[in-house]
Amino acid sequence: MKIYDYTQAPNPRRVRVFLAEKGISVPYEQIDIFQRDNRKPPFLAKNPLGGIPVLELDDGTHIAESIAICRYFEALHPEPALFGSSAGEQAMVEMWNRRVELNLLNAIGMVWIHGNPMTAKIVKQIPENVEPARKRAAA
Ligand SMILES: N[C@@H](CCC(=O)N[C@@H](CS)C(=O)NCC(=O)O)C(=O)O
Numbered sequence: 001m002k003i004y005d006y007t008q009a010p011n012p013r014r015v016r017v018f019l020a021e022k023g024i025s026v027p028y029e030q031i032d033i034f035q036r037d038n039r040k041p042p043f044l045a046k047n048p049l050g051g052i053p054v055l056e057l058d059d060g061t062h063i064a065e066s067i068a069i070c071r072y073f074e075a076l077h078p079e080p081a082l083f084g085s086s087a088g089e090q091a092m093v094e095m096w097n098r099r100v101e102l103n104l105l106n107a108i109g110m111v112w113i114h115g116n117p118m119t120a121k122i123v124k125q126i127p128e129n130v131e132p133a134r135k136r137a138a139a
Contacts, residue, residue, distance in 0.1 A: 002027040003069070004046065004054040009033060010105070011066045012053040018070045022077055026055075034121055067097065107137035 005012040005028040019026060031037045031052050038050045047054045047064040055063040055072065063069055074083050084090035110133030114125045 001058055002029055002056050004029050004031045004038075004043070004052050004056065006031055006033050006038075006052050009052060010109075011051065014066045015053045015055075015069050018082060019073060021082060022073060022080065024073055024077060034118070036122065104137060107133045111137065 003012070003015065003026050005016070007013075007030065016028075031043060033052065037043060038047075038052055043054075044050055046056065046062045049064065051064060053064070053066055053069060055069045057063070063072055071083065074081070081089075082093075084093045110129050113119050113123055114127060114133070115130040119125070
């Protein structure tokens with residue numbers, strides 16, 4: 001088992017934080033998104049969408065999407081229950097996770113992707129996207 005990771009990127013960080021809170025240790029392999037290693041055929045064979053993180057299981061299964069990876073470890077190691085225990089707790093965790101992903105992470109991501117000189121290396125930036133997204137995140 002291993003996780004394809006990039007220490008500077010936020011989605012793999014979510015998985016690292018989750019595993020640290022669980023006290024679970026998994027080997028990591030760094031995939032440099034600024035060298036576009038995640039967009040080359042060997043990595044696309046693991047995740048055709050090219051995003052990281054990706055969890056590789058010993059049977060060759062690849063699980064992408066940070067929350068799917070976290071859910072996998074939660075199912076294997078239920079305690080501490082980071083997705084909640086009761087129906088109410090689980091619903092609250094899901095509600096906040098959806099809010100953070102849809103309203104906050106997307107908006108902050110737009111500011112980062114379209115406004116930071118580092119990301120200009122890997123995307124065609126549209127600077128007009130920055131201020132509306134900054135306002136959405138602040139709201
Ligand atoms: N919804 C996915 C998003 C994955 C994603 O977009 N990861 C970013 C890093 S935070 C990435 O791989 N960016 C480089 C690229 O898409 O080429 C998740 O939750 O894991």
